[in-house]
Amino acid sequence: MHGALLIAGTTSDAGKSVLVAGICRWLARQGVDVAPFKAQNMSNNSVVTTDGGEIGRAQALQAAACGLEPSVAFNPVLLKPESDRTSQVVVHGRVDGSVSALSYRERKPALLEIVTAGLARLRAEHDVVICEGAGSPAEINLRATDIANMGLARAGSLPTIVVGDIDRGGVLAHLFGTVAVLEPADQALVSGFVVNKFRGDPALLEPGLAQLERLTGRPTLGVVPFAPDLWIDAEDSLGHDGTVGRPGAPLGRDWLRVAVVRLPRVSNGTDVDALACEPGVSVRYVTAPSDLVGADLVVLPGSKATVSDLAWLRSTGLADAVLAHARAGRPLLGICGGYQMLARTIDDPHGVEAAPGHHEGLGLGAFDVVFDPDKHLGNPHGTALGEDVAGYEIHHGRELRDPGLPALVRTSDGAAEGLDIGNVLGTHWHGLLENDGFRRRVLARVASLSGRDVTISRTTSFAVTRTAQLDLLADLVEAHLDTAALIRLIEQGAPVGLRIVPPAGAP
Template identity: 85%
Template sequence: MHGALLVAGTTSDAGKSVLVAGLCRWLHRQGVDVAPFKAQNMSNNSVVTTDGGEIGRAQALQAAACGLAPSVAFNPVLLKPGSDRTSQVVVHGRVDGSVTALSYRERKAALLEVVTQTLTDLRARHDVVICEGAGSPAEINLRATDIANMGLARAADLPTLVVGDIDRGGVLAHLFGTLAVLEPEDQALIAGFVVNKFRGDPALLEPGLAQLERLTGRPTLGTIPFAPELWIDAEDSLGHDGAVGRPAAPLGADWLRVAVVRLPRVSNGTDVDALAAEPGVSVRYVTAPGELTGADLVVLPGSKTTVSDLAWLRETGLADAVLAHARAGRTTLGICGGYQMLGRAVDDPHGVEAAPGRHAGLGLLDVDVVFDPDKHLGNPAGTALGETVEGYEIHHGREVRGHGSAPLVTLADGTPEGVDAGAVLGTHWHGLLENDGFRRRLLERVATTTGRAFRVSTTTSFAAARAAQLDLLADLVESHLDTAALEHLIEHGAPSGLRTVPPAGAP
């Protein structure tokens, strides 16, 4: 099999990322040499690749579905929002300035060449490439400079599926309307639809899908059911109720309760997914001080804007709640930006994040953080809590440790990283909780501190749990989509003569 396919969506969070991951896993299980591709991603959830760059975490997950290590080729353009109006631009894994929504338009012509050439190179190295769109192709105000949806599809002649989330309501209108607002040349590449997150009897939906095909001339290639056991994170989205994952019942008498502060510019919030994979560990995102009451572990996750998110902590009263939690001897963990907030001060002399100056931290750890102009990227390894660990780093902050600070992590060369102050811990490393041994030692410490009758599982493997989720996605693709039609699209492209909707000349 040789070819490519683009998965577009009626909206953001329609299911593009997980569908691409499922398609990639399905093909990989058949022995196909497949790779993922997302021309442009907007996310603060990123990873460091083996080639030393930075890409969206969703593309790293899709790479894992293909049995591949993450590469900058899978996501050549990454936008990391720093505010509602500005984003840092990462091109081929490296920071390449900042843009506003308007100024970014001026860069897109050059970036279209970047993404199309990257895709061409990727297709030369792999038999199949499954591409993911961004947002929705129905954003016609952005079509003239689009590089991720139909702009990419037209440039690379990609057959395109449109996926819609029926859980949101109005999915038939969303699918029809997405097609109808596109110009005829774009419509010619839309080959079919997929319905995501369906609950109930599919027979009730069939008449609507049949009418949709009569109206558009395009089939729905399948309806993916809502799968409550699916918790794998796609992008930056969080559960509507704040819960993370679906943990099994505890092995002991008690649950451990983890409160993760949902910062306004949270980054790599998926760091806590590994905690939610443990039996008896309840993980919830919180945004109010009262929600920390009774928590056994409080986590301050990463942040794209440490200084402003620290100010938000104080404005909301969460800073006082975190201080009270820590001073009561209960465990607090800071990761990357959250670690920086726990220190004495954040010094930003170059104005990397905010106006140049020194900003007081929460003072729970004996460490200062100084922002360097260049971003620190890496895939380090070492030991922590007596266990061998690996992780990845994406940050501007450089720690300046106090003389009495015990390290949380010790690198192979003896370099200290992070701080372990007993009840309060901090690290710049993302992915640390994915190390099974470290996670168990941390949870044992939390249970001992709180006196919970909690027993840590000795068999939970986060890597295995993630692999099982990818296999579940592939199972859903294989069981509920027309895989023969998918294979034909990948190899032969969109069929010719597809109807334009509305008919040409209609008002």
Template identity: 65%
Template sequence: MLSERGAAPALLVAGTTSDAGKSVVTAGLCRWLARQGVRVAPFKAQNMSLNSVVTPDGAEIGRAQAMQAAACGIEPTAAMNPVLLKPGSDRSSQVVVRGRPVGEADALTYRSYKERLREVSLEALAELRASHDVVLCEGAGSPAEINLRAGDIANMGLARAADLPVLVVGDIDRGGVFAALHGTLALLEPADQALVAGFVVNKFRGARELLEPGLDMIRSLTGRDVYGVLPWLDGLWLDVEDSLALSVDRGPSRPPLGSQTLRVAVVRLPRISNFTDIDALTVEPGVDVRFVTAPHEVADADLVILPGSRATVADLAWLRERGLADALVERAGRGLPLLGICGGYQMLARGIDDEVESRAGRVEGLGLLPTRVDFAVEKTLGRPVGTAYGNPVRAYEIHHGVVHVDPSADTEPFLDGHRLGAVWGTTWHGALENDGFRRAFLREVAARAGRDFACAPDTDFAAERSRRLDALGDLVEEHMDTAALLRLLEDGAPGGMPVVPPGGP
């Protein structure tokens, strides 16, 4: 399947807003095509996310693209997300290019990167189009962010440069989907509008016959077709891209096997990263997972998790300001379980020396583990393997902080980290996705918390993830015009599309 230019067909999935469903729709399209034997790959030119993963070739990319690669049945690579921005504050982000950090930039200094990043992104897309049958590209935010259009490399800037047809996804559950679809198109300049082939309505619930008049009107007003209306289905997407989609309560989907629920409180840090570490707990029967921000919310939890952070020192200060630091120390004093992962593990130390991320120098930690942390300039990226509780563990690590344990301390090893009493710490992300390890860890947590809780013996997280990806592929097959999608891929960007002025036709 080659375009006239000799490259594989490609399509851009844009959205009216962040969290409109671009990642989900792209993953569904990937799964649908892969099940037909098409060699398909995902692509996102520029991603802003604190949820990332390490690929087999040692690159850091957005977590959503890794899961889209899983939907395609292939391993993720650096080319699938050549530019990753990891916010460390409201004004600056770490810039990761081809899987490696190249520096920090704010909104103004980032402009100096733009031309280079545009070339990197187009090269990566060309690489994927040369080695696959189809490439499905995901946009970022909205293509109608007109203040950013001049330097855009992720939305219409990419579509124009690579001559990609564009589908715009709108979230009807938020309300105002027709205004969002029409307004997005109308704000684009004519040359950009020419590439927009049509729309996808996402998260619909209700009577389809009541929606039809609106679909007819949007077709008439814009001259574009609606390629599908995807129904609302709860709990389909793991590995969300950012905290906009982070549920406060991700409680048990099935009742516990024992007489009690195991209550897990995950501290929702301001710069929380890789909170997808918690996904495996949310599919365990009887495990009630809640994201919390106040001291009283951790008081009765059986397990508290301090997750990863892109701003360890700043988020540690936030813990103290909120009174959560004292609450965690008090819990540990009572022997109640606490798990720190990556940045959360660093916060458990006696001291942190950071001249890299926050440049705050020496900072006092929570003192719950006999460790100290030094921030290194070089970022550690890896896919380690190990054992814990007699079970194999595969994981990944992404961190600047290097943890050193006091050699005189009486601690036990835990994955790559340490354990002291009911306090565990590790830099490894994804460890809880290993079924045997997860069950063994939860059994010990339950015993220490005095809970009559029995883990399900057959929970298979990898199978559950695959099942959800299959469900996304089913949504595409059942609720989208797949024949029209195939024509769009074969024929490329549509010609002669009408221009929609900002004031309407």
């Protein structure tokens, strides 16, 4: 099998990332040499690759579905929002300035050359490449400079499937309208549809799908049911009600309740996914001081805008609630930007994240933070709470520690990192909670400090849980998609002579 395919969506969060992961996993289980590709991602959830760069976390998950290590080749352009109007640009894994929405347009022609060349290399190195679009191809105001949807499809002659989330409502209109607003050369590559997150009797949907095919000339290649056991999400696993994951019942009498502060520019919030794998551990994102009442563990996650998110924390009253929680001896964990907020001061002399200046932290640790112009990236190893651990670092802030400050982590070269003062823990390392032994020790400490009757599982494996989720995605693809049609599209490209759908109101 040789070829490529683009999965586009009617909207952001329609299911593109998980469908790509599922198709990749389904192909890999059949022995196909498959790789993922997303030309341009916009996300503050990222990982450090084995080749030392930075890519979207979704593409790292898709790589795992393929049985591959994450690589900058899978996501050549990453935009990391810094504010409502600006984003940091990461090209081939390295920071390459910041842009506004308007100034980014000027860079698109050069970036299109980068992503098309990258796709060509991947196609030469692997039998199959499954590409993921960005947002929606129906954003016709952006079409002239598009590098991730039909711009990429046209450049690479990629057959394209459009996926829509029926749980949002209006999916048939979304699917039809997506095709109808495209110019004829783009429509010629749109080869079919997938309906995602369907609940109920498929027979009730069938007349609508038949009418959609009559209107567009394109079949629906599958209806993927809503899967309650599927909680993994390639960007984040946050439910609509703020919950993370679907943990099993507690092994002891009590639940452990984890409150994760949903910062405006939260980064790598998926760090807490591993907690949600544990029986009896309830994880929720929160946005108000009252949400911290009764929490056994409060987590301050990473942030792409630490100083402004800290200001938001203060303006909402959450800073006072976090301080009261910690000063009462209750457990608090800060990760990356959330760890930096625990410092006495945060100094950004070069204006990396905000206007140059000196800012007061929460003052819970005897250390200060200074922002360096260059980003610190790494895949470090060490020990923490008596366990061997690995993680990854993505930050500009550098800690300046007072002598004798208790460290959470000892790196493999013996350096001190992070903070451990009993009920308050902090680290720059993402992914620490994915280390099973470390996570169990943290939860045992939380249970002890909170006085909960909790038995910590000795068998939960985050890696095994994630693998099972990827296999569940592949099972959904195999059971509910027309896989023979997928293979034809991959090998033969878009069918010739697909109907051109005129836009509404056209003569």
